[in-house]
Amino acid sequence: MSKYTEDDLREELKTKEYEYGFYTDIESEKFPKGLNEDIVRAISKKKNEPEWMTEWRLEAFRVWQQMEEPEWANVTYAKPNFQDISYYSAPKKKPKLNSLDEVDPEMLATFEKLGISLEEQKRLANVAVDIVMDSVSVATTFKETLAEKGIIFMPISEAIQEYPELVKKYIGSVVPTTDNFYAALNSAVFSDGSFCYIPKGVRCPMELSTYFRINEGGTGQFERTLVIADEGSYVSYLEGCTAPQRDENQLHAAVVELIALDDAEIKYSTVQNWFPGDSKGKGGVFNFVTKRGICETNAKISWTQVETGSAVTWKYPSCILKGNNSVGEFYSIAVTNNFQQADTGTKMIHLGKNTKSTIISKGISAGKSQNSYRGLVQIGSRAENARNFSQCDSLLMGNECGAHTFPYIETKNKSAQVEHEATTSKIGEDQLFYCNQRGIDTEKAIALIVNGFSKEVLNKLPMEFAVEAQKLLEISLEGSVG
Amino acid sequence: MTDEKRMEELKDKLLSSYLAFENGKDINSDVHDIRSKALQNFEKLGFPTKKLEAWKYTSLNSILKEDYSIFPKAETAVELADVKKYFIHDIDTYKVVFIDGKYSSFLSNTTHDNMDICLLSSALTKPKYKAIIENFFNKTAKQDNLTSLNTAFANEGAYIFIPQNVEVEKPIQIINFTTGAENATMIQPRNLIVAERNSHVQIIERHQSLTDNAILTNAVTEIFVDTHASVDYYKIQNDNTNASLVDNTFIEQQKESTCSVHTFSFGGNITRNNLNFFQKGEHINSILKGVTIIEGRQHVDHHTLVHHIEPNCESHQDYKGIFGDRSTGVFNGKVIVEKEAQKTNAYQQNNNVLISDKATINAKPQLEIFADDVKCSHGCTIGQLDQQALFYMQQRGIPKKEANALLMYAFANTVLESVKIPEVKQRITNLIAEKLGVNIGFEL
Numbered sequence: 001m002s003k004y005t006e007d008d009l010r011e012e013l014k015t016k017e018y019e020y021g022f023y024t025d026i027e028s029e030k031f032p033k034g035l036n037e038d039i040v041r042a043i044s045k046k047k048n049e050p051e052w053m054t055e056w057r058l059e060a061f062r063v064w065q066q067m068e069e070p071e072w073a074n075v076t077y078a079k080p081n082f083q084d085i086s087y088y089s090a091p092k093k094k095p096k097l098n099s100l101d102e103v104d105p106e107m108l109a110t111f112e113k114l115g116i117s118l119e120e121q122k123r124l125a126n127v128a129v130d131i132v133m134d135s136v137s138v139a140t141t142f143k144e145t146l147a148e149k150g151i152i153f154m155p156i157s158e159a160i161q162e163y164p165e166l167v168k169k170y171i172g173s174v175v176p177t178t179d180n181f182y183a184a185l186n187s188a189v190f191s192d193g194s195f196c197y198i199p200k201g202v203r204c205p206m207e208l209s210t211y212f213r214i215n216e217g218g219t220g221q222f223e224r225t226l227v228i229a230d231e232g233s234y235v236s237y238l239e240g241c242t243a244p245q246r247d248e249n250q251l252h253a254a255v256v257e258l259i260a261l262d263d264a265e266i267k268y269s270t271v272q273n274w275f276p277g278d279s280k281g282k283g284g285v286f287n288f289v290t291k292r293g294i295c296e297t298n299a300k301i302s303w304t305q306v307e308t309g310s311a312v313t314w315k316y317p318s319c320i321l322k323g324n325n326s327v328g329e330f331y332s333i334a335v336t337n338n339f340q341q342a343d344t345g346t347k348m349i350h351l352g353k354n355t356k357s358t359i360i361s362k363g364i365s366a367g368k369s370q371n372s373y374r375g376l377v378q379i380g381s382r383a384e385n386a387r388n389f390s391q392c393d394s395l396l397m398g399n400e401c402g403a404h405t406f407p408y409i410e411t412k413n414k415s416a417q418v419e420h421e422a423t424t425s426k427i428g429e430d431q432l433f434y435c436n437q438r439g440i441d442t443e444k445a446i447a448l449i450v451n452g453f454s455k456e457v458l459n460k461l462p463m464e465f466a467v468e469a470q471k472l473l474e475i476s477l478e479g480s481v482g
Numbered sequence: 483m484t485d486e487k488r489m490e491e492l493k494d495k496l497l498s499s500y501l502a503f504e505n506g507k508d509i510n511s512d513v514h515d516i517r518s519k520a521l522q523n524f525e526k527l528g529f530p531t532k533k534l535e536a537w538k539y540t541s542l543n544s545i546l547k548e549d550y551s552i553f554p555k556a557e558t559a560v561e562l563a564d565v566k567k568y569f570i571h572d573i574d575t576y577k578v579v580f581i582d583g584k585y586s587s588f589l590s591n592t593t594h595d596n597m598d599i600c601l602l603s604s605a606l607t608k609p610k611y612k613a614i615i616e617n618f619f620n621k622t623a624k625q626d627n628l629t630s631l632n633t634a635f636a637n638e639g640a641y642i643f644i645p646q647n648v649e650v651e652k653p654i655q656i657i658n659f660t661t662g663a664e665n666a667t668m669i670q671p672r673n674l675i676v677a678e679r680n681s682h683v684q685i686i687e688r689h690q691s692l693t694d695n696a697i698l699t700n701a702v703t704e705i706f707v708d709t710h711a712s713v714d715y716y717k718i719q720n721d722n723t724n725a726s727l728v729d730n731t732f733i734e735q736q737k738e739s740t741c742s743v744h745t746f747s748f749g750g751n752i753t754r755n756n757l758n759f760f761q762k763g764e765h766i767n768s769i770l771k772g773v774t775i776i777e778g779r780q781h782v783d784h785h786t787l788v789h790h791i792e793p794n795c796e797s798h799q800d801y802k803g804i805f806g807d808r809s810t811g812v813f814n815g816k817v818i819v820e821k822e823a824q825k826t827n828a829y830q831q832n833n834n835v836l837i838s839d840k841a842t843i844n845a846k847p848q849l850e851i852f853a854d855d856v857k858c859s860h861g862c863t864i865g866q867l868d869q870q871a872l873f874y875m876q877q878r879g880i881p882k883k884e885a886n887a888l889l890m891y892a893f894a895n896t897v898l899e900s901v902k903i904p905e906v907k908q909r910i911t912n913l914i915a916e917k918l919g920v921n922i923g924f925e926l
Contacts, residue, residue, distance in 0.1 A: 396854035399821045409845040411864045414836035418864035426854040
């Protein structure tokens with residue numbers, strides 16, 4: 001990867017509007033708008049799913065119908081009309097892929113614009129990419145390499161066909177269909193997503209990554225990801241996304257389930273860059289995501305996220321520390337600008353003995369945006385010697401934005417040690433002055449300071465992502481300080 | 483009968499007894515309008531339930547099912563000797579004392595000399611107080627359910643008016659005794675305190691039950707602190723385990739004023755402290771501190787709000803809690819910084835120690851910040867006493883129990899340090915020793 005210089009940054013900063021906002025015209029097959037049992041059945045049928053899966057979806061749909069949209073989050077938005085969404089769209093020419101040559105050339109061009117050159121990635125980054133484009137996987141690389149180790153990494157729709165017993169055992173085991181409004185909706189209508197299984201004692205040799213894109217206008221994206229790390233295994237999973245610029249609000253309600261069995265470790269990193277709406281707050285993606293992992297004995301789950309996009313974000317990657325000595329981590333940077341609203345945080349549920357969790361959350365608000373941290377640390381009565389450390393720092397730019405913290409701490413065990421601290425500050429004028437004095441202009445100085453502020457989290461990202469994330473932070477805050 | 487049904491019954495009882503209450507009051511006054519409106523508000527809102535975010539961790543179901551008598555009948559005589567221990571009696575103080583919600587002239591020591599330390603009931607009715615009542619009564623109190631309920635029945639309590647440049651030379655004690663002689667009793671004291679420009683006053687407040695019957699106190703106190711004035715308020719809560727308290731305090735501060743509230747919660751059944759500060763000028767300092775030491779099945783909930791509206795103000799919060807047996811503690815602190823309130827310095831600290839496996843602590847320190855040039859931080863910890871310090875002391879011949887107590891006293895001491903009345907400090911120190919079951923004076 002070539003070095004990213006300050007000149008590159010200057011170039012980047014000139015591009016004020018959302019740079020990945022383009023629209024690829026690929027003829028896609030689409031369901032009529034609306035949602036009812038027939039649509040759920042049709043999606044299931046389209047995917048050629050077994051009977052149990054169809055039933056599972058229908059059950060979720062019935063539960064969903066009884067539920068109400070949650071309103072407790074510190075965000076305001078026009079509620080999506082769930083009957084005005086098309087719940088399935090797939091690129092029509094679904095190629096059976098063995099090599100990249102078979103991919104639709106137009107789609108390849110799209111990836112190039114996004115900077116995901118598959119060849120490049122294959123050769124340089126050593127990353128296997130399972131690209132999800134409008135809900136159906138169209139390209140999978142490095143499958144053979146992974147297969148050698150016995151690692152299963154494929155679209156979940158294929159996994160349902162090929163490994164039904166694994167899917168049946170684990171799907172919905174961490175995020176039940178009844179969990180919440182959006183999880184139930186996702187369970188009923190999810191179109192595709194990634195499935196990953198790491199066998200016992202295997203250390204996945206490469207970072208697994210998926211790029212999400214919302215493409216077809218008016219299509220909600222309902223991804224379902226299931227990662228299972230069997231005893232003693234390790235996997236690092238990357239997820240990143242960009243979306244085309246669009247006037248209409250787009251709904252994204254994904255569910256991610258992680259299962260770390262005894263002694264396993266899962267590292268899940270996200271760079272989220274959905275279209276945030278333009279500088280007047282128009283358009284933008286609604287991101288209502290349920291992410292949760294369960295840790296068995298001695299297992300570890302680590303969530304790292306960089307949130308720069310979406311008009312509205314509602315996302316709480318959580319860890320259930322069920323096994324003794326298990327560890328949960330959450331590292332997050334959430335940047336909001338213009339009219340963006342983010343309500344994000346984590347839940348750490350300590351059930352096992354000697355469980356540990358760490359929460360580092362950095363919120364940066366600029367423009368007229370609202371940025372909230374909402375977290376829960378719960379120590380059960382049997383969780384002897386549980387330990388938690390939480391730190392939430394907020395950086396405010398301008399006086400039209402807001403930073404909020406809503407930490408909930410519930411402790412039922414006397415041996416628990418819980419620490420929570422939060423600070424709110426702005427970029428110091430002395431800091432800026434110091435930089436200016438040394439010939440660094442204000443814009444660049446801010447980028448520098450923001451990077452320093454976020455360093456603790458950026459450091460947790462895998463190399464490839466860290467560079468990208470750093471660029472994203474700078475672009476997201478462009479023009480926010482005068 | 484279900485809890486909900488019982489709660490509904492109590493609500494109906496309160497609503498219907500309003501008619502009797504109204505009888506004998508001047509129904510053409512402004513105060514009457516305020517009361518009627520508040521009653522309608524309560525009728526609409528009902529009692530708070532756990533479904534409300536503000537009451538997520540505190541359920542009133544167990545205390546609202548009692549059949550409370552709302553207007554205790556005859557005034558019950560109380561012997562001074564029996565209740566002397568509840569007063570800070572080793573110094574000269576003004577006293578405003580109520581028994582079952584009725585003024586006790588025998589136990590009180592009020593004044594109209596250069597200031598008013600008297601009764602709200604007379605302030606609400608006498609023409610000479612009309613202007614002040616119009617300006618201040620029910621002006622800062624929120625319109626939430628229990629405050630509205632209190633407002634509807636607001637009649638008696640302490641009325642304290644300190645004019646400009648007056649420094650009250652001795653502290654004022656406000657004490658509410660409940661005898662509940664016949665059955666469970668509910669009382670709703672209402673206090674109004676106005677400290678004019680440049681004045682200074684110290685107030686000690688206490689609620690004390692003298693019976694084994696269930697007691698529910700729903701108190702509202704409004705405090706206005708004018709420019710340059712300073713108010714120190716001490717709440718001592720060490721009641722019987724069958725007495726519950728919902729204490730709603732609303733404080734409005736003008737520029738360059740200082741107000742501190744210390745809350746010492748050592749007893750009671752369910753204690754809920756709603757403490758609200760509104761800063762309506764620049765260079766204001768607000769101080770909220772508390773020590774909670776409870777055991778058994780007691781429940782203490784501190785629900786604080788500091789609303790920073792103007793620039794250059796400060797707020798300091800420091801709450802310490804020690805929880806034994808099956809007790810539960812709640813701390814819900816909220817700091818709001820409006821976008822005009824630049825250069826705010828808000829600090830919030832909450833530390834808790836659990837000394838039993840069955841005790842629970844729920845904390846929710848909350849910040850809502852809309853201004854960029856501010857210093858806001860909060861810290862919240864839940865942990866144990868330092869085992870090494872304990873070992874160090876035991877090694878030097880201090881028995882474990884005393885060593886433990888010393889550590890806990892040191893833990894709570896940051897709150898005690900700022901108590902400005904030595905006698906109150908001494909009283910609290912003794913209470914802490916009593917609670918921790920040791921006989922040491924902590925004057926080490």
